[in-house]
Amino acid sequence: MTEKKRPLLDELKKGKWPSFVNEMEKSAAKKPVVNTLMDLVERSYEEKRVHWKHGGIVGVRGYGGGVIGRYCDLPEEYPDVAEFHTIRVNQPSGWFYTSDAIRTLCDVWEKHGSGLTNMHGATGDAILLGTTTDHLQDCFNDLSDNGFDLGGSGSNLRTPSACCGPARCEYACFDTLDLCHHLTNEYQDELHRPMWPYKFKIKISGCPNDCTSSIARADLSIIGTWRDNIQVNQEAVKEYVNNGFDVKEEVLAHCPCNCITFDEEKKELSIDDENCTRCMHCISAMPKALRVGKEKGATLLLGGKATIVQSAFLSWVIKPFIKLDKEDGYQELHDILERIWDWWDENAKVRERVGELIYRKGMGEFLKATGLEPVPQMVHHPRANPYFFWYPEDFAAEKEASEAGKEVAGSEVSE
Amino acid sequence: MPFIEVNGKQIETDEDGFIVNLEDWNEDVALALAKTEQVEELTEDHWKVVNYLKDYYKEYGIAPMVRKVVKQTGFSLKEIYELFPTGPAKGACKIAGLPKPTGCV
Numbered sequence: 001m002t003e004k005k006r007p008l009l010d011e012l013k014k015g016k017w018p019s020f021v022n023e024m025e026k027s028a029a030k031k032p033v034v035n036t037l038m039d040l041v042e043r044s045y046e047e048k049r050v051h052w053k054h055g056g057i058v059g060v061r062g063y064g065g066g067v068i069g070r071y072c073d074l075p076e077e078y079p080d081v082a083e084f085h086t087i088r089v090n091q092p093s094g095w096f097y098t099s100d101a102i103r104t105l106c107d108v109w110e111k112h113g114s115g116l117t118n119m120h121g122a123t124g125d126a127i128l129l130g131t132t133t134d135h136l137q138d139c140f141n142d143l144s145d146n147g148f149d150l151g152g153s154g155s156n157l158r159t160p161s162a163c164c165g166p167a168r169c170e171y172a173c174f175d176t177l178d179l180c181h182h183l184t185n186e187y188q189d190e191l192h193r194p195m196w197p198y199k200f201k202i203k204i205s206g207c208p209n210d211c212t213s214s215i216a217r218a219d220l221s222i223i224g225t226w227r228d229n230i231q232v233n234q235e236a237v238k239e240y241v242n243n244g245f246d247v248k249e250e251v252l253a254h255c256p257c258n259c260i261t262f263d264e265e266k267k268e269l270s271i272d273d274e275n276c277t278r279c280m281h282c283i284s285a286m287p288k289a290l291r292v293g294k295e296k297g298a299t300l301l302l303g304g305k306a307t308i309v310q311s312a313f314l315s316w317v318i319k320p321f322i323k324l325d326k327e328d329g330y331q332e333l334h335d336i337l338e339r340i341w342d343w344w345d346e347n348a349k350v351r352e353r354v355g356e357l358i359y360r361k362g363m364g365e366f367l368k369a370t371g372l373e374p375v376p377q378m379v380h381h382p383r384a385n386p387y388f389f390w391y392p393e394d395f396a397a398e399k400e401a402s403e404a405g406k407e408v409a410g411s412e413v414s415e
Numbered sequence: 416m417p418f419i420e421v422n423g424k425q426i427e428t429d430e431d432g433f434i435v436n437l438e439d440w441n442e443d444v445a446l447a448l449a450k451t452e453q454v455e456e457l458t459e460d461h462w463k464v465v466n467y468l469k470d471y472y473k474e475y476g477i478a479p480m481v482r483k484v485v486k487q488t489g490f491s492l493k494e495i496y497e498l499f500p501t502g503p504a505k506g507a508c509k510i511a512g513l514p515k516p517t518g519c520v
Contacts, residue, residue, distance in 0.1 A: 057431050057505050057515055061453060064502035071430050083430070154504070155481075193502065195481040195492055345482050 008045040036080035060140040066150025088125040088151035093177040112139035124161030125151035156194035162204035163211040172206030173224030173296035197348035221301040226293030236289035303355025343369040440512030452506040468511040
């Protein structure tokens with residue numbers, strides 16, 4: 001067969017950056033199916049429409065998720081990619097692999113699929129692109145024999161992901177890697193067997209720099225924080241200044257809370273921690289002089305998602321501070337999480353994310369159902385979300401109390 | 416178009432093996448579909464789930480949410496996966512003759 005020309009794909013090889021087209025051409029030498037795929041992509045670019053059908057349901061034994069069915073809508077013209085299913089493989093915590101593990105993954109995929117991978121998808125999984133239905137179970141078995149498992153897809157818990165945390169970063173306020181691993185193991189049923197109205201994503205960042213972008217991309221964002229004061233090393237501050245670092249311009253000017261002052265004579269920083277929102281800017285700018293506090297934990301935020309039923313949401317605070325305790329198996333987090341799931345599962349419509357349900361039902365309903373305390377940190381900005389937290393039973397209780405009070409008062413009088 | 420053959424009759428399916436026309440469904444078809452979903456025979460428990468799905472679909476025109484299936488049939492999700500190893504959406508719905516669940520994954 002003569003090589004077809006693919007001018008539109010060729011355009012994508014011209015930048016100074018890596019190109020998936022180059023990578024696919026390399027793969028095509030081993031796997032002819034990749035040539036067919038590139039022809040199909042070229043055609044999609046020409047016609048400005050995709051040629052994958054919407055949906056498809058395939059899977060492996062015992063799992064309701066992890067494999068996404070992909071069918072070409074022009075199977076006669078592109079028979080090699082008529083079936084081109086995607087497999088999601090649960091990535092290790094913090095995406096730490098040995099090179100041996102990656103080789104193994106690629107070997108399994110060359111045996112059972114196109115050899116094309118996407119490392120990694122937005123949720124965090126290693127994505128294996130393109131195989132046929134009759135390869136799925138064998139591929140899964142081989143992955144499983146080598147210690148890999150599938151990730152989430154469909155209306156289930158999506159593969160939790162975490163930043164590199166304490167393995168490589170001094171800002172980490174807790175062990176993100178351990179928590180991610182722990183949640184993945186604890187919630188295997190939720191991860192593999194879809195049972196909910198829609199997807200639920202958990203992302204874990206060790207500090208407010210939020211390297212997993214959890215606030216925009218996860219239903220539950222777990223973000224490291226501290227509740228005491230930023231640790232300041234004044235000697236190191238002086239060193240920054242002596243080396244020509246402009247503290248006023250680089251740090252003070254960017255502090256969103258205006259809670260830092262700088263004594264130019266003494267070359268000392270002081271921070272009004274009461275008014276600090278833990279934005280991390282000063283710490284990231286002067287890592288040698290400033291450190292996160294000593295009493296560490298995390299903030300839980302809920303509701304982030306991309307546009308579907310409602311517009312895109314950022315997660316918002318539902319728990320300003322939680323201790324993440326390895327020793328007690330993160331019990332407090334489990335309790336909160338399971339109460340959230342229960343309420344959401346019971347009340348949501350099909351394909352309604354938890355953030356959208358809160359939007360529809362109100363934060364008051366949510367807090368009542370989950371037993372979380374309403375706190376000022378939940379307010380986006382002043383006058384933004386005025387919650388009412390009184391229920392008929394509160395008034396009844398108040399009335400009862402006051403009547404009981406009258407009786408007592410009355411009896412005093414009669415005596 | 417792909418099809419399955421039941422009692423000498425060809426029944427049209429989509430590429431995932433879901434039947435295209437609900438009128439084609441009968442108990443023999445269900446059994447033939449079951450074999451494609453790693454269910455060798457349909458026991459009383461299987462029928463309980465299948466009939467629930469069918470009735471729900473007839474009434475509401477959509478498949479019930481998994482939580483409903485669990486509550487109404489009394490089977491835990493684990494038991495449903497034991498009955499239908501490929502899961503409620505793929506296995507049980509297919510056997511009940513419901514159209515393929517669609518949507519974004």
